[in-house]
Amino acid sequence: PLSMSETPSYVQIVKDTAHVVAPKANDITAVFYPKMLTNNPEVFKYFNKTNQRSGRQPTALAAAVVAYAQNIDNLGALTDAVTLMAHKHCALGIQAEDYGVVHKNLMEAVAEVLGLDGNGDVAKGWSEAVLALAGVLINAEKELYASAEARRGGWRGKRMFEVDEVVNEARDVVSVYLKPQDGKDTPEFTPGQYITLVENPSKDVLFAPRHYTISCRPSDAKDRLRITVKLLRGPTSSVEDGIMSSFVNKLKAGNVVALHPPFGVASIPYAPPPAGEDGGAVVFLTAGIGITTSVALAGLEIESGRRKAIFVHGDRSFESHPLAKEIAATGCPCLFAYSAADGAAAATGLPATVTVEAGARLT
Ligand SMILES: Cc1cc2nc3c(=O)[nH]c(=O)nc-3n(C[C@H](O)[C@H](O)[C@H](O)COP(=O)(O)OP(=O)(O)OC[C@H]3O[C@@H](n4cnc5c(N)ncnc54)[C@H](O)[C@@H]3O)c2cc1C
Ligand code: HEM
Incomplete structure (x- = not known):
C-alpha cells in the first residue's frame, strides 16, 4: 500500500526542489551508474550490459525517481509502476540488501551533480524520499517473491529444468521445452509472463540473467514450459552474436538449466460487454x-x-x-x-x- 500515515518533512523538501532535480535526473543517473560500477561492481550481476549500452536503464531509474517526486502527494498514482518494477526486480532476483547499495551511490551522485552538501537538508530530504520509495519496492517484492513461491509449482530463487525437446521454428529460432528436473509440477503462470534463465555462458563473471516469455498457454504447460528464442546475430561480423540466445540455440535434450519463477505484468484489459453485445x-x-x-x-x-x-x-x-x-x-x-x-x-x-x-x- 502506498499510503503514508503522517506527512514527513522530507515531502516538503522534495516538493520544493523537484523542479530543480527533475531536469537533472538523467545527469544524476549518468553519474550514478559508473560510480556504482566502481564502488560496488558486484551488483552488476543484475544489469544487462546490452541495455546499459543503449541507455535504457539509466532513463528508467531517473524517470521512476522523478515520477515519485512528482506524485509524492498522491502515491496511489504509482501503483502500476511499482508493480512493474517489482516484477522486473523479482525476475532478476534482486534482494532488499541491494537497495542500500543503490541508495548510497545514488545519493552521492545527487550531491555531486547538484553541488549539494551531502549533510544538508535538501540532500537529506531526497535521501529520505529514495529510502521511502525503496521501502515501497522492498515490501512489494517481498510479497511477490512469497506469492511466486506459493503458487502451484512455484518456487523461490533457482530451480533446475531439463530440456525435454528442442524444435526448430524458423531461421535462427528454436523452441525449447523445459520440464522440472525434480519431477514436480510446472509453475502456474499468467499468459504473457516470462521466466528468467539464470545461466552464464559468457566469460564475464557479472553476466545478467535473461528473460524469455513462456510461449505457450497455461493449458499447454501442464508437463513442460515452452520458450521460443531467436539467435540475435551480431550487427557486423566483428561483433559477437547474442550471448544467451546463442547458448539457448545450442541446447540439446537432456541439458539442464536454472530458472527463476515466472513474473511479468503483461495483460490485455477486459471488461465484459453489455448484455446482447459481443466482446469485439x-x-x-x-x-x-x-x-x-x-x-x-x-x-x-x-x-x-x-x-x-x-x-x-x-x-x-x-x-x-x-x-x-x-x-x-x-x-x-x-x-x-x-x-x-x-x-x-x-x-x-x-x-x-x-x-x-x-x-x-x-x-
Ligand atoms: C520481458 C522480456 C521477454 C523476452 N522474451 C523473449 C522471447 O520470448 N524470445 C526471445 O528470443 N527473446 C526474448 N527477450 C529478449 C531476451 O531476454 C534477450 O535480451 C535476448 O535473447 C538477447 O540476449 P543475448 O544474451 O543473446 O544478447 P546480448 O549478448 O545481450 O546481445 C544483444 C545484441 O547486441 C549485439 N551486441 C553485442 N555487443 C555489441 C556491441 N558492442 N555493439 C553493438 N551490438 C552488440 C549482439 O550481437 C546481439 O545482437 C525478452 C526480453 C524481455 C525483457
Ligand atoms: C529506489 C530504488 C529503485 C528504483 C526506483 C528502480 C527503478 C527501476 C525501473 C523503473 C526499472 C525499469 C523497469 C521496467 O521497465 O521493466 C528498473 C529495472 C531494473 N532495476 Fe531497478 N530500481 C531501484 C532499485 C534497484 C536495485 C536495488 C537494483 C539492484 C542492485 C536494481 C536493478 C535493476 C535492474 C538490473 C533493472 C533492469 C535493467 C535492465 O533493463 O537491464 N534496481 N528499476
Missing part, C-alpha cells in the same frame, strides 16, 4: 520474435471465446517467421506481411483465414 476483437500486432507474448495472451481470448483474436505479423519472410503455422492453425484471421519480395514463397498450405503479403513495407 483483440488485434495482436507483432514483429519478429515479439510474437511469443501474443501466443500466450491470444490463447486466453481463444479458449474463453470472450473476444475474437486477429493476428497481424511482420517479418522478413515466412522462413524467418516463428510459430506461423501454429497461429494459422487457430483459424483466427491472420495477416502475415513479409518485407522480402520473395518472402511468402514458402508460405504454402495455410488455411483460407490467412492473408499473406510479400514485399510489404514494414515501418
Whole structure:
C-alpha cells in the first residue's frame, strides 16, 4: 500500500526542489551508474550490459525517481509502476540488501551533480524520499517473491529444468521445452509472463540473467514450459552474436538449466460487454520474435471465446517467421506481411483465414 500515515518533512523538501532535480535526473543517473560500477561492481550481476549500452536503464531509474517526486502527494498514482518494477526486480532476483547499495551511490551522485552538501537538508530530504520509495519496492517484492513461491509449482530463487525437446521454428529460432528436473509440477503462470534463465555462458563473471516469455498457454504447460528464442546475430561480423540466445540455440535434450519463477505484468484489459453485445476483437500486432507474448495472451481470448483474436505479423519472410503455422492453425484471421519480395514463397498450405503479403513495407 502506498499510503503514508503522517506527512514527513522530507515531502516538503522534495516538493520544493523537484523542479530543480527533475531536469537533472538523467545527469544524476549518468553519474550514478559508473560510480556504482566502481564502488560496488558486484551488483552488476543484475544489469544487462546490452541495455546499459543503449541507455535504457539509466532513463528508467531517473524517470521512476522523478515520477515519485512528482506524485509524492498522491502515491496511489504509482501503483502500476511499482508493480512493474517489482516484477522486473523479482525476475532478476534482486534482494532488499541491494537497495542500500543503490541508495548510497545514488545519493552521492545527487550531491555531486547538484553541488549539494551531502549533510544538508535538501540532500537529506531526497535521501529520505529514495529510502521511502525503496521501502515501497522492498515490501512489494517481498510479497511477490512469497506469492511466486506459493503458487502451484512455484518456487523461490533457482530451480533446475531439463530440456525435454528442442524444435526448430524458423531461421535462427528454436523452441525449447523445459520440464522440472525434480519431477514436480510446472509453475502456474499468467499468459504473457516470462521466466528468467539464470545461466552464464559468457566469460564475464557479472553476466545478467535473461528473460524469455513462456510461449505457450497455461493449458499447454501442464508437463513442460515452452520458450521460443531467436539467435540475435551480431550487427557486423566483428561483433559477437547474442550471448544467451546463442547458448539457448545450442541446447540439446537432456541439458539442464536454472530458472527463476515466472513474473511479468503483461495483460490485455477486459471488461465484459453489455448484455446482447459481443466482446469485439483483440488485434495482436507483432514483429519478429515479439510474437511469443501474443501466443500466450491470444490463447486466453481463444479458449474463453470472450473476444475474437486477429493476428497481424511482420517479418522478413515466412522462413524467418516463428510459430506461423501454429497461429494459422487457430483459424483466427491472420495477416502475415513479409518485407522480402520473395518472402511468402514458402508460405504454402495455410488455411483460407490467412492473408499473406510479400514485399510489404514494414515501418
Ligand atoms: C520481458 C522480456 C521477454 C523476452 N522474451 C523473449 C522471447 O520470448 N524470445 C526471445 O528470443 N527473446 C526474448 N527477450 C529478449 C531476451 O531476454 C534477450 O535480451 C535476448 O535473447 C538477447 O540476449 P543475448 O544474451 O543473446 O544478447 P546480448 O549478448 O545481450 O546481445 C544483444 C545484441 O547486441 C549485439 N551486441 C553485442 N555487443 C555489441 C556491441 N558492442 N555493439 C553493438 N551490438 C552488440 C549482439 O550481437 C546481439 O545482437 C525478452 C526480453 C524481455 C525483457
Ligand atoms: C529506489 C530504488 C529503485 C528504483 C526506483 C528502480 C527503478 C527501476 C525501473 C523503473 C526499472 C525499469 C523497469 C521496467 O521497465 O521493466 C528498473 C529495472 C531494473 N532495476 Fe531497478 N530500481 C531501484 C532499485 C534497484 C536495485 C536495488 C537494483 C539492484 C542492485 C536494481 C536493478 C535493476 C535492474 C538490473 C533493472 C533492469 C535493467 C535492465 O533493463 O537491464 N534496481 N528499476
